[in-house]
Amino acid sequence: MTRRDLPTYTLGELAGLLGARLVGDADRRVSGLATLKEAGPDQVAFLANRAYLKDLPETRAAAVLLHPQHGEACPAARLELDNPYLGYAALSRLLDPLVGREPAGVHASAVVDPSVNLGERVEVGANAVIEAGAALGDDVIVGSGSVVGADAVIGEGSRLHANVTVCHGVVIGERAILHSGCVIGGDGFGFAHDGARWHKIAQLGGVVLGNDVEVGSCSSIDRGALGDTLIGDDVKIDSQVQIAHNVQIGDHSALAGCVGIAGSTKVGRHCMLGGGVGLSGHLTICDGVQVTGMSLVTNSITEPGVYSSGTGAMKNVQWRKNAVRFKQLDDIAKRLSRLEKERDG
Amino acid sequence: MTRRDLPTYTLGELAGLLGARLVGDADRRVSGLATLKEAGPDQVAFLANRAYLKDLPETRAAAVLLHPQHGEACPAARLELDNPYLGYAALSRLLDPLVGREPAGVHASAVVDPSVNLGERVEVGANAVIEAGAALGDDVIVGSGSVVGADAVIGEGSRLHANVTVCHGVVIGERAILHSGCVIGGDGFGFAHDGARWHKIAQLGGVVLGNDVEVGSCSSIDRGALGDTLIGDDVKIDSQVQIAHNVQIGDHSALAGCVGIAGSTKVGRHCMLGGGVGLSGHLTICDGVQVTGMSLVTNSITEPGVYSSGTGAMKNVQWRKNAVRFKQLDDIAKRLSRLEKERDG
Amino acid sequence: MTRRDLPTYTLGELAGLLGARLVGDADRRVSGLATLKEAGPDQVAFLANRAYLKDLPETRAAAVLLHPQHGEACPAARLELDNPYLGYAALSRLLDPLVGREPAGVHASAVVDPSVNLGERVEVGANAVIEAGAALGDDVIVGSGSVVGADAVIGEGSRLHANVTVCHGVVIGERAILHSGCVIGGDGFGFAHDGARWHKIAQLGGVVLGNDVEVGSCSSIDRGALGDTLIGDDVKIDSQVQIAHNVQIGDHSALAGCVGIAGSTKVGRHCMLGGGVGLSGHLTICDGVQVTGMSLVTNSITEPGVYSSGTGAMKNVQWRKNAVRFKQLDDIAKRLSRLEKERDG
Secondary structure, eight states, rough: GGGOOOOEEEHHHHHHHTTTTSOOOOTEEEEOOOTTTTTTTTTEEEEEEEGGGGTTTTOOEEEEEOOOOGGGGOOSSSEEESOOHHHHHHHHTTTTSSSOOOOOOOTOOOOOOOOOOOTTTHHHHHOOOOOOTOOOOTEEEOOOTTTOTTTTTEEETTTTTTEEEOOOTOOTTOOEEETOOOOOOOOOOOOOEEESSSEEEEOOEEEEEEETTTOOOOOOOOOOOSSOOOEEEOOOOTTTEETTTTEEOOTEEEEEEEEEEETOOOTTTTTTEEETTTOOOTTTEEEEEEETTEEEESSOOOOOOEEEOOOEEEEEHHHHHHHHHHHHHHHHHHHHHHHHHHOOO | OOGGGGEEEEEEHHHHHTOEEEHHHHHHHOOOOOOOTTTTTEEEEOOOGGGGGGGGTTTOSEEEEEEEGGGGGGGSSSEESSSSHHHHHHHHHHHOOTTOOOOBBOOTEEEEOOOOOOOTOOOOOOOEEEEEEEEEEETEOOOOOOOOTOOEEEEETEEEEOEEEEEEHHHHTTTTTEOOOOOEEEOOOOOOSSSSSEEOOOOOOOOEOTTTTTTTTTOEEEOOOOOEEOOTTTEETTOOOOEEOOOOOTTTEEETTTTTOOOOOOOOOEEEEEEEEEETTTTTTTTEEEEOOOEOOOOOBBBBBEEOOOOEEEEEEHHHHHHHHTTTTHHHHHHHHHHHHHOOO | GGGGOOOEEEEHHHHHHTTTTEEEEEEOOOOOOOOTTTTOOOOOEOOOOOOGGGGGTTTOSSEEEEEEEGGGGGGEEEEESSOOHHHHHHHHTTTTTTTTTTOOOOOOTEEETTEEEEOOEEEOTTTTTEEEOEEEOOEEEEEEEEEOOOTTTTTTTTTEEETTOOOOOOOOOOTTETTOEEEEEEOOEEEOOOSSSSOOOOOOOEEEEEEEEEOOOOOOOEOOSSSEEEEEEOOOTTTTOOTTTEEEOOOTEOOOTTTTTTTTTTTTOOOOOOOEEEEOTTTTTTTTTTTTTOEEOOOBBBBBEEEEEEEOOOEEEHOOOHHHTTTHHHHHHHHHHHHHHHHOO
């Protein structure tokens, strides 16, 4: 599974698989992917951003994936495509050493309850645990040390990397990728206070992930209090993200690292939340909203667009002065208004 | 453990268990809990917030948990209680499929060191590990894949979900709930710098959790450098929280998701920290402090109340202008003072 | 592994091991380390910060580690050193119950692929998994439940605590310490958008950690898209940190809890990032930069020094007013300029 084991293709095969027009030797065999600058003579490079056009003439790559408009400038064989970035994505998957391996079956050390419903070609890694009543679709891979809780459902073609936890009753769609350390279906944070102490509210809901969802390392998606926490299709969630109970995320949205979403908030479709963004609870964020990194959203958003909060870093010496003034800001504004009134007499 | 396995009760039984006054058929059997809007005819709903009063007349629930003042408006059987939200919490626990199961004992694949002291009715899940010298009180449940380190102590009735890590020597009180992926007792972040490089300070302290503590998925509580990191009774900690070495959290405090507390800070009793709040190190936060989401606290707080920092999200176009002005804020304040002086001239 | 098992030394032995000048009884046996205030008569205390000088006269410690200038004021035996804080660090390691144990070998329940290359004195804990092609150097310790992926390399003397995940092909240097729940080598967050949906970019790079790196509980370091994510020598990473794909961290830098670094950003040598700091992607941060807690850095930094952003917490009542004014800040600045112009007429 190291780079030395990368699959190899001829350029002709690649052109066919990528739907690209090949200009060059169809029989040349390549075995890897790299940037224009770093590609070696057995690798394919790609040009998907004009900023790297300067690296094209000097590339040592065996072939370059690019838009036809840059074909002439290419010193090597070329694979022409209208969208070379999508082509790069497709090529990267062809070269992924994790894909296309023969499934290894259920490891002898794995504990799979007899009541579990296992699809075809399922792989369960060493010391993984599949609890009673769970169902794993065809071609599911469960990594070493992962735990699938009772009655959980994992859709066809999904992969749990090592040490993933899918809690009881959680439903994962097809082709999900769950990275190590993530936890799907831990309890939501619900307590009633009696004036003196907390009383737990059992979290009776579940979590439902749509198809083609990816969840990063060490991220957590909590189960609902009553209804389910719902993650739509094609939602991409980075590492260290926290999604609280009864949150809903619309299809095709993407959440960068360290995002935190409080309970019952609904995020629309095609939204993008930057790293470290925080959404308060019980909000509704409409479709097509982008929030820049580390912004705090405390009100619902009803109009698509880009939203931000906070202030960027500056030298600490200056920041200290400005941060002090922030505490006087209301006073400053009032004093300014007074001056204006005096001027206006 | 799925919703199909939810325990069932008659309304008469529920009234007795909840200490509620039943108006309706005591023999009617119910098997679930839902909102007024979503409850089906075999479920109980609850009204704990006037905002949902509008849903009461149309509810299809078998019975509604509510305050006596709303009894007349209820179209179904009712369970009257002075504090229906506490009643909801109690009912949710009665319906929790994880509670009241027969303990399954120590799974054959679990590794329990012969020196471990196991209480009565302890359950240890598949591929869990209990290291030498640990002690687990009566009715402790250790989920699949969890690891309890050497000499750790887990109090009666505590539950570790799957893939939890309790490190060596950590002491967990009674009735704790530790969610998947959390780590109690990893090293605090302590290094001495010699001018060129770092030298590790071994973290010789431990972590002590009081009774009735809950820790969310993927949260971490680091062990002390010398003394212990101390978490009081009835402290509730959400997911993705980081508590550094030698922090102390007073009884009954609650920390929402993604909170980070730096080393040696003391948080009082009955405090509430919103999602993503950060506390600097070596602070003292008095009892009864609330900090709103994503605020940064860099000074001790000596007065109970609500504290905040930061700014809320706005459209990026406007934010850019304001954020630039923030960097000029000290200058703006000085220019304003000058104008005022000239006026007062 | 509890405090009762702490190693013991005579003061004479300690003086030799620490390179300290002993004034006192070389044969006195001590077995622990504590603050001046809390040390008992069998423990060593230390004075490394003048703030604690007041505790020196009353200490009950058997001996005190201190600078010679404070020797006269010490009521107990003393171990004099030019840098007592470094001395404390060294002493803490001598007293670490985790160090110096006999390695326990490979536990019977661990799954070690026959192709794995195991060094001398390697310890693999219960239910840990070492996948095909991995190589573990001499004196490596892999904690219970940890998973080392295929073809990963773990350098001599490194320790993985319980439930750590090192993904396929990751390279860990010598003397690393990886705390529970951390994940090294999960996929970076890379997708190409076709206008309607996301297409995964397989993350074909790896992660390379230098020597003497420490990674805290529940932290994640993602593998590179093409090249590797690179962590230099002696880099110290606290808990709950997220490092995205293709980030580079220079030697001797330290990242406090909850830091998040977006893709391809390069952090220099000897940098210090405070808790919760966020760095945007594709930045370059030069050597010797410090960023204070919860600051957001969206631009490259080319000058060493201390940087900050955000505003500290204040009472919510005042904060609300100031936060509203922040949204008017550009307007306030313009109105002020107008007044100045009018004055200057």
